[in-house]
Each structure stands twice: as C-alpha cells, then as structure tokens.
Amino acid sequence: MSLDRRLHAFRDDLADKALEGSVKAARFVEGQPARLGVPVAALRPRPDAASGIDTELLFGEAVTVFDRDGGWAWVQAKSDGYVGYLPESALASDANQPTHHVIVPRTFVYPRPDLRFPVSAALSMGSRITVVGEAETRGTRYLLLADGRAVVAQHCLALGDYASDDYVAIAARFLETPYLWGGRSGFGIDCSGLVQLALQMTGRPAPRDSDMQAAGLGAVIAREELRRGDLVFWKGHAGIMADERTLLHANGHTMTVALEDFEAAVQRIGWLYEYPTGYRRPVA
Secondary structure (H helix, E strand, O other): OOOOOOOOOEOOOOEEHHHEOOEOOOOEEOOEEEEEOOOEEEEEOOOOOOOOOOEEEEOOOEEEEEEEEOOEEEEEEOOOOOEEEEEHHHEEOOOOOOOEEEOOOEEEEEOOOOOOOOOOEEEEOOOEEOEEEEEEEOOEEEEEEOOOOEEEHHHEEEOOOOOOOOHHHHHHOOOOOEEOOOOEEOOEEOHHHHHHHHHHOOOOOOOOOHHHHHHHOOEEOOHHHOOOOOEEEEOOEEEEEEEOOEEEEEEOOOOEEEEEEHHHHHHHHHHHOOOOOEEEEOOO
C-alpha cells in the first residue's frame, strides 16, 4: 500500500521514525517540536518558493520538524498531519504553550495594550497565542502576550472553548474573503480550507484537502437529503450548504467566499468541469 506523501513524512534520505518498517529511507528520525512564529506560512510540497502552496499554517500551531536545510524546514502539522516545507525562519520555539485561540476572522496585534498604537501584526481565526496577563485601556480589555504585545480580549477564547457550535455560521463570517489556492486563513482561503477551519473552530477535527474530506468526513448522504450544514463535493472542490438551496463556498469563479444558488452552481461547475461526486453530513 502506497502512503500519501501529504500525510506521511518520508523521503529516500529521511523519514519519520514512526514509519520505520513501512517505508524505505536512509535514516529515520523522531523530529523536534516547534511552533509557527509568523502570522501565516505557506506549506509547500518542495523546498522552493516557486512551487505551489499545499496548505497554510497559522501562528502558534504546533509542528514536528524532521529536517532543516538551506533555509527550509521539513515539517508535519500536529493539527491535521499535513507534511511539507516552509521557511525555517517561520518557526519558533515550542517552549511557550498556547493558552488561547483567535475566534474572529482577523484581529490585530498591538505593541502595547492600546488600539491607538501602530499595529505590529495581524492574526487569523485559529491562531494560537500564549497569554500571560490582562490589561484595560479606555474601556477595552486586552490579553497580554509574553513579548509584551497585546490582542483584543473579546477576539479570543481559552483553548478548548468555542464561540459557537454552528460551523455554517462560522464559515459565513468569511464571506467576501479572497479565494487563495492552498489558503487556510482569514486573509485568503480555499474551498476545503474553509470547510476545515469552520469545523475546527467548533472543536471538530477535519482533514485538509477536499479528496480527504470526501473520502471520510462524516456520513454519506443522498442529494435529496441535503440540508443546512451538509457538504457537497466535486472533483477538487467542496462547499457547505447554507440552507437547502444555497451553497457557501470559497471558489475561483467569484474569487471570494460567496453564497450561490446550489442548482446554478451545479450547472455552472458541471459545464466547465464535472457534476458533484458526493454528499456528506459531517455532523449527525
């Protein structure tokens, strides 16, 4: 059985020690823990900035690092198991364990707990931060980070707490967000990234790519059963039913996250590519 390189760390010269006996490699290593230290980083199939983006990692997300070479790190994401290359400079120490996560599509990081200060960074929903204290300035409450910076408190929750159990409503908060192939953030997102992030923000794990989601996310249903929250899959595309007649999806037609009449979307996409290949209900 061949292993999916997207979910298993193996090369001819090096592989994850957990795969010893399953793959051939010159050397097996356990890897070292690290976290993403920049707001968003592209994960690529090769150590080449000109190669395509498979997915993205968000600030504070945990990875296992198997190799560092030539300014690139070969890593596996803890959240969904995705394997790829990102700039070594995007990594930070695993010493500070995150305590909170961002629950709004986008938020700013300030150098001090004061919204009048110039913004030092922006973080996406799903980013993880380590909070060491709190402060209030002119009625706005902030969470303080270990480096002295601050984020608006109402934009975050403690890890394990979620703002909503409604992943459709969470996905809808990304309406008009630009479409980005491989994107998985509030700054740019693709179809399966929207599905995954919306589910993750309700505490439900989900695979990253549309083929993975179509193969095993929830239960198979018939087209006639479609209701709010169900997923529709095409070859290489995924969408969420906002209601029985409306599809919510990040798409290359509008180049945004958009709402579209489902039957019209089926005809439009079918004319260009194919008709839906399956329907699934991620939550019973």
